[in-house]
Amino acid sequence: MARRSGAATIAEVAKAAGVSPATVSRVMNDRFVGDPAVAERVRAVAADLSYSPSHFARSLALGQTKAIAFIVPDLANPAFQAVLSGLSKAAGRDGYRVLVADSSENPDEEPLLAREVRRRCDAIVLCAPRMSDEELSEIAGSLEPLVLINRTGSGDAVPSLAIDYRAGIRSLAEHLHSLGHRHLVYVEGPERSVSNRYRRDGLEEFERDTPGARVTRVAGGATTDDGIAAAPRVRETGATAALAFNDLVAIGLLNGLVDLGVEVPAEISVTGFDDIPFARFTTPPLTTASVPHPELGTQAWQRLLAVIRGEDPEPDLVLQPHVEIRSSTARPEHSA
Amino acid sequence: MARRSGAATIAEVAKAAGVSPATVSRVMNDRFVGDPAVAERVRAVAADLSYSPSHFARSLALGQTKAIAFIVPDLANPAFQAVLSGLSKAAGRDGYRVLVADSSENPDEEPLLAREVRRRCDAIVLCAPRMSDEELSEIAGSLEPLVLINRTGSGDAVPSLAIDYRAGIRSLAEHLHSLGHRHLVYVEGPERSVSNRYRRDGLEEFERDTPGARVTRVAGGATTDDGIAAAPRVRETGATAALAFNDLVAIGLLNGLVDLGVEVPAEISVTGFDDIPFARFTTPPLTTASVPHPELGTQAWQRLLAVIRGEDPEPDLVLQPHVEIRSSTARPEHSA
DNA sequence: GAGCGATAGGAAAGCGCTTTCTCGTACTCG
DNA sequence: CGAGTACGAGAAAGCGCTTTCCTATCGCTC
Known part of the structure; x- marks a missing residue:
């Protein structure tokens, strides 16, 4: 009662x-x-x-709530906020509210979180880069209607939207190569992150296809603090350019390097990924690769709505990042 | 059916x-x-x-959902995210989930948003700086259990938590004054923002109590873009130091000034407010005033839980900001 | 003026779950 | 060995709303 x-x-x-x-x-x-x-x-x-x-x-x-859920790995990352903003606007136009859940607190419980949150609403947009493929396909069924972000074809017929990290980071590497860099270092994302794997794949491709180019890898993470912590490791590699997992890491790295007395881009060039709004404001402004994040949200909503209505969603989309050249990248010193 | x-x-x-x-x-x-x-x-x-x-x-x-709502004016502002993070952790410990709603899309419908979201859960934490006092006390009743953030004593017996913006900005102004600045300019926050009013009050106090000091005001806003746009206006005032509404505006301003060829802090000192994580990473690093935001979230939850349980919440709290001096502030040029 | 269709608005079932009440069974104790 | 107790588990009501019947009334036509 x-x-x-x-x-x-x-x-x-x-x-x-x-x-x-x-x-x-x-x-x-x-x-x-x-x-x-x-x-x-x-x-x-x-x-x-x-x-x-x-x-x-x-x-x-x-039997319906007119609400959907959006699960993000880290709400503090402006890139996800941009997706959220696009999603929320689009859903709002159709009278739907979006519930936001951040799994950064305990990534291990992501499946539980998803399940629980899902039951409070009609559908879910899931962005879970750290969930294993098995876990994912295991819970996918119980989450439908569902749209996946940054997890392509989990075998199941779940609509998905993704950023082509593989191609994006490769373009970034090529940009650095064209500037004359031969030894690059990649500051890795979180261990279990699938999108980190894509980036690694892209770099491996690059390495394979580019004679004379070399890509070292050092441990990193997904936050500014991880970037700061990675600075000494980056310097030790002797590489002339560093590709960070994302902009947050790049920003940390930028500052970590400065603290070590390393000049960017004179001694080491740095790139990020995502083109978060703050990337324009770093010193030097950050070269990065971007994708229209709000668009990702809008597209996700289109597909989700279709699934909710029992219609066929539009085909999956893989957005191609665009390289945004700013001044954190330059020719290596000795090549000038 | x-x-x-x-x-x-x-x-x-x-x-x-x-x-x-x-x-x-x-x-x-x-x-x-x-x-x-x-x-x-x-x-x-x-x-x-x-x-x-x-x-x-x-x-x-x-008759209960084990969920609470948190309404923020702008989820993109890291300061609110920090509050959210504290709130969500604290609530989680007691088995409550938090639903996040961002009213930045259309601030005018904030009361509606609040009402609607409130009905999906057991209680609400409301941060609505732009809502008028009348609107607020009008809907407060229908929102209970409710805890207010940054809205002190709306007359009603609603628990509230606030940051002492008045004292904070005053401290910042005094810091600038102590460096030798006599003509300051305040880059205003959003027109209808109550917390902007507090800051204005603080600066008026400062002006009144500090012979020889002068504070001009120019239009601003709450985002980096607003900060960029305010740069020319700031320069025109001829002031030697600018106090921005918050860190986001300060960051925009910093960059806007650089674009105009104005050196910071050599020609103009700049301060922000909130000490968002990025503030350390600007060039020059931003002098700002801070408050432990997650603590605000934790405290809000304590009070909310008490109200939910029908107990008496702890007394209202007004957190005192701490001035974080970095290098975006310095002695004015000619006084060196 | 009788018979018909249309229409306004009520009764009641049902959504899926919790919980009080109740009943029947299996004990225990004198 | 009978009465009393305890306990396991089901029946049913109720949470607040929507919606499908369904009935009663009205207005019309011939």
Whole structure:
């Protein structure tokens, strides 16, 4: 038995207005066709009692909530916020709200988080780079309607949207190579991150296809602090250019290098990934690869809505990053 | 009538296990005291059908959701994220989830947003700097349990937590004054923002109490872009130091000034507010005033939980910002 | 003026779960 | 060995809302 939360119920409104709950419901949902005076009375009473229908009860009766969930690995990363913003705007236009959940607190419980959050709404957009493929395909079924971000073809027929990290980082590496860099160092993302794997693949391709080029790898992470911590390791490699897992890491790295007395880009060039708004404001401004993140959100919504409606979603999309050249990259010193 | 979402219901589990729904419910909630074999069977069947209880139905029956909402004016601002992070951790420890809503899309509908979101959960933490006092006290009642952030004593007995922007910005101004600056310029926050008013108050106090000091005001906003746009206006004032509404604006301003060829801090000192993580990484690193934001979230949860439980919350708290001196502030040129 | 269709609005079932009440069974104790 | 107790588990009500019937009333036509 619920402790009454003080809010008026439909029954109370009905009684006060001298009509049946059914009528109140109809009036509230603009499905009422009878005497306008009755509707008016109901509305007045409802306003008077400041009645507003209970969400749970509605959801229960209707079987839908008009809400979707968005799970991100780290809400503090502006790149995900940009996706969220696009998603939330798009969903809002169709009358849907989005619930945000951040799995950074405990990544291990991501599947649980997803499941739990999913049950509070009609569908879910999942961005879970650290979840294993097995875990993913295991829970995918129980999460539908579902759209995946940055996880391509998990075998299942789940619509997905991805950024081509592989191609993006390769372009970045090629940019550095064209400047004259031969020894690059990649500051890795989180151990279990799938998108880190894509980047590694891209770099391996680059290395293979580019005679004379070499890519060393050092441990990193996904945050500015990880970037700072990686600075000494980067310097030790002797590489003339560093590719960071993302902009956050790059920013940390930039500062870590400065603290070590290393000049960027004179001694070491640095690149990021994502082109977060702050990337323009670093010193020197960060060369990075970007993708229109809000677009990712919009596209995700299109597909999710289709799935919700039982229609066929548009085909999967793999967005190609665009290299944004700024001044954190330059020719290596000795080659000048 | 709900369209069945494919998920198993308690009735199905009950039937499959040859028991009553009541028993299933009890087993699922660890309230079962009977034959362990029965419990085991129920659990097995539940697992088999991958049953998980419907949230709405539970909420409806229980009258509670174990979720709270957090409304922020702008999720892109790292300061609010820090609050969110503290809140979410604290609430999580008590088994509560937090739903995040960002009102930046359309600030005018903040009251509606709050109301709607509130009905999806048990309580709400509201950070609505742009809502008018009237609007606020108008809806406060319908939002309870409620904790307010950065809105002190709205007359009503709503627990609140605030940052002392007035004192904080005053300290910043005094820091600049002590460096020798006499003409300061304040880059205003959003027009209707209450926290902007506090800052203005602080600066007026400073001006009144500090003979020879002068504070000009120019239009600004709350984002980096607003900061960039304010740069020419700042320069025109001829002030030797600029206090920005927050760090985001300060960062924009820093860059806007550089673009205009103005050197910081040589020609103009700049300060921010909030000490977001990026503040350390600007060039020059930003002098700012800070408050432990996650702590704000934790404190908010303490109070909210008390209110939810019908207990008396701890008294309101006004956190005192600490001035973080970095190198975006220095003695004015001619005084050197 | 009788018979018909249309229409306004109520009764009731059902969404899935929790929980009180109740009943039947298996004990225990005198 | 019978009465009383304890305990396991089911029946049913209720959370607040929507929606499908369904009935009663009205207005019309011939």
